[in-house]
Amino acid sequence: MAVGPDTPITQLAGVGEARAKKLAKLGLAQAADLLTYYPRDYEDRRKIYALREAPVGQRVCVAAMAAEHPRKARIRQGLELVQLKVVDHTGALHLTFFNQGYVEKALRAGEEYIFFGTVEEQGRRRAMVNPIFERADSQSFTGRIMPIYRLTAGISNHLMASLIRQVLPCADGLADTLPQRIRQEQGLASTQFAVQNIHFPADEEALELARKRLTFEELFYFSVGLSFLKGRREGDCSGCSILPRPLEEFRALLPFELTQAQRRVMEEMADDMAAGRPMNRLVQGDVGSGKTVVAAYAAWLTVKNGHQAALMAPTEVLAEQHARSLSSLLSPAGVQVALLTGSMGAAEKKRVRTALASGDIDFVVGTHALISDGVEFRDLALMVADEQHRFGVAQRAALAAKGDRPPHVLVMSATPIPRTLALIVYGDLDISVIDQLPPGRTPVETFVVREDKRQRMYGFVRKQVQEGRQVYIICPAVEERSEEELALAAREGASPPMDLKAVKTYAVQLQEQVFPNLKVDFLHGRMKSREKEAVMAAFHRGDTQVLVSTTVVEVGVDVPNASLIIVENADRFGLSQLHQLRGRVGRGRHQSYCVLITATRNPESMARLRTLASTTDGFKIAEEDLKARGPGDFFGNRQHGLPQMKIADLAGDMRLLNLAQEAAKQLLEEDPELSAPEDRPVLERVRQLFAATPDIFN
Incomplete structure (x- = not known):
């Protein structure tokens, strides 16, 4: 049977x-999907050893x-x-x-x-357990560089490689959509060569x-595609013009001085x-750099121009805190x-919705409820979104439908991302960086503590409370962890997460057995809004001394x-998330401290925790996190409406990224509409790639 790109799997x-x-779980439905299902790694099986010469403890061919x-x-x-x-002539293998x-x-x-397998020594004899094997005259998956694929239960690497080998002939019919001049300038191989050798490389050079x-x-x-997005936005004159006002007028509302970095970002926004x-x-x-006051300035400017603003937060606790602090700041x-x-109760929600529709509310702070069907604005002109919510193309479209024109959008990133990476992940946005902390901040001292030092750590808690301070104890609850975080923790042999019931039980245990003379309370994301608000209010007032959360x-x-x-079981968290927690x-x-408790024996996990203890630079931590976890885990499953990478490693391919961006810029300067015959295939490929991004080419 002849196999073509559209042949069903x-x-x-x-x-x-x-x-x-099972293959459908990996996004594989037809032959073309297999061709672009690239290996995650490779094993060099070219060297074939005699039995006595095979190195012990390594995966080798004999x-x-x-x-x-x-x-x-x-x-x-x-x-x-x-x-x-x-x-063989040198000995035996069992x-x-x-x-x-x-x-x-x-x-x-x-x-x-x-x-092919790992050679072990069992007493005086050599052994292999569950090796892969094939006839010596076959060598379809030994004696060569072998691809290693991401798999799912019931699909072996051997099966995946054999399926891809079946569809590989249809790579010969693939059109090469890259313009020839770009291929020549960059010294790039043909599509056919690349697809063949990414799966079954002839040698390292071919790979x-x-x-x-x-x-x-x-x-x-x-x-x-990103250039089209930006070009379309920059040519869009349907936005609401917000007239500037003197920055000092806003500064007069603040009980503190703005940093130069905050002033620069405010001017960029204005x-x-x-x-x-x-x-x-x-x-x-970075944590504590003052992003909220920057958002407050944008909202103040919007309202002073007679329009409405909205801020979307990732959790109700944070939304409630923002509402309190922004009301205190802007009400005067x-x-x-x-x-x-x-x-919120039905009656209260109805009151707020009515006031939004009439314009009686200038600035609303909330969660995803803000883009629900029942919410209408009289004149929404600014939307502020927390990066964790990843307020992407689809959400922006939902908000735009609530007004006569698209609102201004400000995305606040709580996770520092290296700038070149931000250009890709947030490629449809302009980027500002607050690279300066307010004066007087004392760096938090961070310690990695083994489980067996727990009693000493409890003594340190008592000492802090005796000095009038308060303490957070953070637990990783399984219901509040993403699939990516759970997968990372499982791979690294990390401590098990608690269920939400166990968080409460732990808090009660601390109250009754460890800190009977202190007030201990607990908080988790599944509690009712009023309960969470009451717990946080008590902690804020100082009524609660230890908060388990x-x-x-x-x-x-x-x-x-x-x-x-x-942070309990700190090995269960990514570095950037631990950095955010430390920022509390x-x-x-007062001098502050972060204690990372772990029982892990995984050396990679310990190295990650020590990285956090050695620096407070959020951008450096983000780079280390990216190296340790890779872009997929680092960025998680954020649905920002932009296509996912299949082969590019954003942490390691910076040089190629710069070359690709420069080539794209040059092409669009020469042919902005991609209407030349040689450039039309580029337009079609970009259409396919950005199929999930609404209206990019309209």
């Missing part, structure tokens, strides 16, 4: 209905003859062994296969095979050429909002601030008297 040898469903017929034995129900001895009964008939005495071609291509089309097109700006700043200027969250306090919660944060202390004038 069910027509391939070895794929029945059950396997097709050539040997089956010296006997395989012996099958059933140890107990569910456990079956197949064993045999293989030999093979054991668990629950692989087919091996008894697959291996024949007297025949030569290649075995490098294939990866360079496919990575450049991906980054190039991405850059072209220029954007006065330009007559919708602002789309990302403001990045006559700005009416209100709160709208999903857990999930990561619901991760972003923005501000209690200046809190001087110690203890050090907000007052």
Whole structure:
């Protein structure tokens, strides 16, 4: 059967209905999907060792003859062994296969095979457990560089490689959509060569050429698409013009001085909002750099021009805190601030919605409830969104539908991201960086503490409380963790998360057995809004001395008297998230501390925690986090409406990214509409790539 790019995966040898469903979980439905399902890694199986020369403890290929017929034995129900001895001119190797009964008939005495596995020493003899094998005259997956794929339950790497080998011939018919002049300038291989050698490289050089071609291509089309997004926005004159006002007028509302970085970002925003097109700006700043006051300035400017503003926060606790602090700051200027969250009572929600529609509320702070169907604005002109919410293209479209024109959008990033990465992840936004902390901030001291030092740590809690301070104890609750975070923790052998009931139980245990003379309370994201508000209010007043919480306090919660944060099972968190949690202390004038408790024995996990203890630079921490976890885990499953990378490694491909961006810029300067015959395939590829991004080419 001839295989083409559109051939359904069910027509391939070895794929029945059950396997097709498993492959669908990986996004694989037809031959073309397999061609672009790139390996995550490679194993060099080219060197084939004699049995005595094979290094112990490494995965290697050995050539040997089956010296006997395989012996099958059933140890107990569910456990079956197949064993045999293989030999060559240097010695013998003992093979054991668990629950692989087919091996008894697959291996024949007297025949030569290649075995791939880890050589172990068992007393005086050498052994291999569950090796991969094939006839010596075959060598389809030994004696070569072998691709390693991301898999799902029931799909082996051997099966994936064999399926891709079946569809590889249709790579010959793939059109090369990159303009020839760009291929020549960048020294890029052909599409056919790249696809063949990314899956089954002839050698290291061929693999490098294939990866360079496919990575450049991906980054190039991405850059072209982002240029269309920005160009469309910059040509959009439907935005509301917000007339500038003297910055000192806003400064008079503040009980503190602005940093130069805050002033610079405020001026950038004011220029954007006065330009007559919708602002789309990302403001990045480290923990405690003062992002909220920058958002307050944008809202004040909007309201002073007679329009409405909205701020969307990722959690109700943070929305409630923002509403309190922004109301306190802006009410003296006559700005009416209100709160709208999903857990508010029906009557209160109705009152807020009515006031929004009539214009009686100037500035509303809330959660995702702000873009629900029942919310209408009289004149929404500014939307501020927290980066964790990843207020993307779809949400912006939902908000735009609530007004006569697209609102200005300000995205606040709580997670520092290296600037070149931000240009990709937030490529449709302009970027401002608050790279300066307010004066007088004392760096938080951070310690990594083993589980067996817990009693000393409890003593430190008592000492802090005796000095009049307050303490957070953070627990990783399974219900509040993303799939990416749980997967990362499982891979690294991290401590198990607590369920929400266990968080409460732990707080009660601390109150009754450890801190009977202190007031201990608990907080988690599934509590009712009024309960959370009451708990946080008591902690803010100082009535509660120790607050046991999930990561619901991760972003923005501000209690200046809190001087110690203890993170239980700290190995379960990414570095950037730990940095955010650490930012909950050090907000007052007292020396503050962060204690990371861990029971992990994983050296990589310990190294990550020590990185956090060694620096308070959020951008440096973000870079380390990115290296440790990779872009997929770092950015998580944020649905920002931009396409996902299949092969580019944003942490390692900066040079290619710069080349791709420059090539995209040059192409669009020469042919802005991509109407030249050679450039039309580029336009079509970008359309396909950005299919999920609404109206990019309209």
